[in-house]
Amino acid sequence: MTAPEQILTNARLVLDDEVVEGSLAIRDGVIAAVDAAPSRSAAAIDCAGDFLLPGxxxxxxxxxxxxxxxxxxxxxxxxxxxxxxxxxxxxxxxxxxxxxxxxxxxxxxxxxxxxxxxxxxxxxxxxxxxxxxxxxxxxxxxxxxxxxxxxxxxxxxxxxxxxxxxxxxxxxxxxxxxxxxxxxxxxxxxxxxxxxxxxxxxxxxxxxxxxxxxxxxxxxxxxxxxxxxxxxxxxxxxxxxxxxxxxxxxxxxxxxxxxxxxxxxxxxxxxxxxxxxxxxxxxxxxxxxxxxxxxxxxxxxxxxxxxxxxxxxxxxxxxxxxxxxxxxxxxxxxxxxxxxxxxxxxxRGRLAEGLRADLLRVRPVDGHPLVQRVWSAGRQVH
Known part of the structure; x- marks a missing residue:
């Protein structure tokens, strides 16, 4: 079941033309907000500087x-x-x-x-x-x-x-x-x-x-x-x-x-x-x-x-x-x-408000991108 709201923070967000450090909110299976700033929510998931990509x-x-x-x-x-x-x-x-x-x-x-x-x-x-x-x-x-x-x-x-x-x-x-x-x-x-x-x-x-x-x-x-x-x-x-x-x-x-x-x-x-x-x-x-x-x-x-x-x-x-x-x-x-x-x-295909929350959290290790978490329409599937 998809959580009502999830906030991912301290992530490197890969946007259309740039990579920014910030946070992203998921609500009802879609991207509710993309911010080039950390979230202050105590419930936010700390991505520890990992990349956040569209699925x-x-x-x-x-x-x-x-x-x-x-x-x-x-x-x-x-x-x-x-x-x-x-x-x-x-x-x-x-x-x-x-x-x-x-x-x-x-x-x-x-x-x-x-x-x-x-x-x-x-x-x-x-x-x-x-x-x-x-x-x-x-x-x-x-x-x-x-x-x-x-x-x-x-x-x-x-x-x-x-x-x-x-x-x-x-x-x-x-x-x-x-x-x-x-x-x-x-x-x-x-x-x-x-x-x-x-x-x-x-x-x-x-x-x-x-x-x-x-x-x-x-x-x-x-x-x-x-x-x-x-x-x-x-x-x-x-x-x-x-x-x-x-x-x-x-x-x-x-x-x-x-x-x-x-x-x-x-x-x-x-x-x-x-x-x-x-x-x-x-x-x-x-x-x-x-x-x-x-x-x-x-x-x-x-x-x-x-x-x-x-x-x-x-x-x-x-x-x-x-x-x-x-x-x-x-x-x-x-x-x-x-x-x-x-x-x-x-x-889908972009980190932008209103789009389907298909997301991929990636951590480079020794030059190789390792999948940490995957969300499909806001539901964590890996």
């Missing part, structure tokens, strides 16, 4: 899928899987999460399709039953080259939690895999295919992309716009890709693979999103553009934890510390205000 907002993570399939061919009960994922989000300081589920998969043996509706249903159940610690939304990742993607998208297009749709094409020669050599290396290693099986696999993916990608991309984009859903591109690599994405009304450019595509997306008004693991590891695991380079160019707008939830907060502080990086206020905005704005969530 982190995650637009793209496939973390939930790992709980539903913790090992190959192992399915986990839906509610338990959803709750374990939810707990990890809270512990990572993520108070709003767009849980990404994949529609269409190049691996025909994958359990993703079979678990798709169970994941969506389980997520809805923990939200409806009041069991979720944080605010969950749904992100449909649509593999446009898969034959069944359009039908599967239509089956979920009216899901109550749906808020974001991304358009992907992982076929050889496309976007992330513009290099066929890189494609061969990745999928031969991933699936253990011999040379003959790999060539057959490539031929099938090429045929599917040629037949389905254009039609599915257009149809899903049009349907998403009609439903008022935010649309994201995925792995754009060229100015042509960016122009196509812009034509479809794309708001978020997920993981552009080149400087050219990132800069073009930024110029076109799309929010450029990069993976926090890319920042933490010092580069892309697949050899694409480094997120740190886009920070130095000033064109990285949003961070996503992608496959490692704890990376999000870590990356925020790293880009604030790096040479040529962002100020702390701007770095925090990449995981709070800017993702909120990109998907139309006007009630």
């Amino acid at each position: 982190l907002i995650e637009l793209h993570t496939d973390n939930m899928e790992k709980y539903f399939q913790p090992r190959p061919k192992v399915a986990w009960p839906g509610r338990q899987a959803a709750l374990a994922h939810d707990a990890q989000m809270a512990a990572s300081g993520i108070t709003t999460v767009f849980d990404a589920v994949s529609i269409g998969d190049v691996d025909e043996q994958s359990m993703r399709h079979g678990a798709l509706h169970e994941m969506v249903a389980a997520l809805g159940d923990i939200v409806d039953d009041g069991l979720a610690r944080v605010d969950h939304r749904l992100h449909l990742r649509c593999e446009v080259s898969h034959p069944d993607t359009l039908a599967r998208f239509e089956a979920l297009a009216d899901a109550p939690l749906l808020g974001l749709v991304s358009l992907m094409d992982h076929a050889p020669g496309q976007r992330q895999f513009a290099s066929l050599d890189a494609y061969r290396t990745y999928y031969q290693g991933k699936y253990g295919l011999d040379d003959r099986a790999l060539e057959a696999f490539i031929a099938k993916q090429l045929a599917n992309s040629e037949r389905y990608s254009g039609e599915h991309r257009r149809a899903i984009a049009e349907r998403s716009r009609a439903l008022g859903l935010a649309l994201a591109s995925h792995d754009d690599a060229t100015v042509t890709h960016v122009a196509e994405s812009r034509e479809y009304g794309t708001r978020v450019a997920e993981f552009p693979t080149t400087r050219e595509a990132a800069e073009a997306s930024h110029r076109q008004g799309m929010a450029v999103m990069m993976g926090a693991p890319n920042v933490v590891r010092g580069g892309s695991h697949s050899g694409n553009i480094a997120a740190s380079e886009l920070v130095r160019l000033g064109v990285l707008d949003i961070l996503s934890s992608d496959y490692y939830p704890a990376a999000l907060l870590d990356a925020v502080f790293r880009i604030a510390d790096m040479e040529g990086g962002y100020s702390l206020a701007r770095a925090v905005a990449t995981a709070t205000r800017q993702p909120a704005e990109a998907v139309g969530l006007a009630d």
Whole structure:
């Protein structure tokens, strides 16, 4: 239950453009006051100089899928899987999460399709039953080259939690895999295919992309716009890709693979999103553009934890510390205000009076940001 009023004092408040020492009051689940001065209330919680941030907002993570399939061919009960994922989000300081589920998969043996509706249903159940610690939304990742993607998208297009749709094409020669050599290396290693099986696999993916990608991309984009859903591109690599994405009304450019595509997306008004693991590891695991380079160019707008939830907060502080990086206020905005704005969530993402009290108390220890407390709509969840 949310306390009627809570006051946090002696905190370093990360505001839109600056960091100030002061206090913040929470009442009825929203921020009631933000003051650049200590509170005199005897009941105030002393934050001991810790940072107070808006709760982190995650637009793209496939973390939930790992709980539903913790090992190959192992399915986990839906509610338990959803709750374990939810707990990890809270512990990572993520108070709003767009849980990404994949529609269409190049691996025909994958359990993703079979678990798709169970994941969506389980997520809805923990939200409806009041069991979720944080605010969950749904992100449909649509593999446009898969034959069944359009039908599967239509089956979920009216899901109550749906808020974001991304358009992907992982076929050889496309976007992330513009290099066929890189494609061969990745999928031969991933699936253990011999040379003959790999060539057959490539031929099938090429045929599917040629037949389905254009039609599915257009149809899903049009349907998403009609439903008022935010649309994201995925792995754009060229100015042509960016122009196509812009034509479809794309708001978020997920993981552009080149400087050219990132800069073009930024110029076109799309929010450029990069993976926090890319920042933490010092580069892309697949050899694409480094997120740190886009920070130095000033064109990285949003961070996503992608496959490692704890990376999000870590990356925020790293880009604030790096040479040529962002100020702390701007770095925090990449995981709070800017993702909120990109998907139309006007009630969160900032420390401002009247907004939802999603908060994160952070203490740097040996250069690493440690989560001390997390509040979701004024309720402490970690």
